[in-house]
Amino acid sequence: MNDVRELLGRVAEDAGQPVISTEVVYARAARVRRRRVAAVSAAAVCAVAAGAFVVPGLSVGQEQSPRTSSVAAPAGLAGNSARAGKLIKLLPAGVGSVEQVSLAVILKQATPEQAEEHLLGPLDGQYSVRRDGGVGYLVIGTMDAKTVEGKLGPGPRDTDLCRTRTGEPPRTDCVSEKLPDGSELTIWSDSMDYGDGGTPRWGQELVARLSLKDGGQLIMRASTGFEADTAQGPLLKTPPVTHEQLRTLMLRPELRVQK
16 A cells, blocks of 8 residues: 555646546556566555546646545435435445545545546546545546556566565455355455554555456455545544455445446
C-alpha cells in the first residue's frame, strides 16, 4: 500500500491528460512498485485497489484551501447516483448512508472534468459510507485480462498476497481461497501504518482481490477513512463492512462485467 501513499502525494505528473482513468492509476502503481523492488508483482495492483489518483491540471506545489466537511444525503435520497442505489441493495442492513463520491475531488479538489473516470465494472467507483458520525469509503475497481497483462507485464508473478513484503506492515487476517469457477479470492486487513507521516493519513481497511479465471481482476477496499484538512468526517471505528460481508460482496455477480 506504499504505492497508494506515494501516489496521493504526486498529483500532477500526468498533467495534460483529459481525464483521470482507472488504468492510469493502475499503471502508475505498477511503475512505482517496479522502481521499488525491481520486479513485476501482482501486489502492485492489489496495493492500489483504485484508491489513489493522479489529477491533471493540479501542480504539486499548488495551494489548496481546506474543504468544508459536507453532510451526505441519507442512502436512497437526492445526491446518490444510480450506481450507489444498486450497491446499497447489495450491502448489509445497518452499514450506514452510502453515496457515490470522487476521491480526486475530495482529496485534491479536482474539477468534475478532471475527476471523470472510465469505469469498467457495473459498480466500479468510490463510495462514502457515513455511520455513527464517521466517514469511511468503499472503493471498487475492475481490470480486464488485457489491462492486467499490460500493467504487470509477462513472466512469473508473486501470487502469494498474504506474504509480508519489505517496507509494508503485515497483512493480517489474510485468507485466500480457490472458488469453484476457477477464480481465487484473497481478503486481508491492512493497518495502513507506514510511519511516513504522509497526508492524508488513511485509517485501517480491509482489502479484497478476486483473480478471475480469464485473467481479469476485481478489487475492493473497505476503508475506515482518512485524516486530513479535506476529510469529510472522523474515521469510522471499523471498516464499512466485516471480513465476511466483504467476501459476500466480492462474490456477487452484480459487480462483474457481464459477457
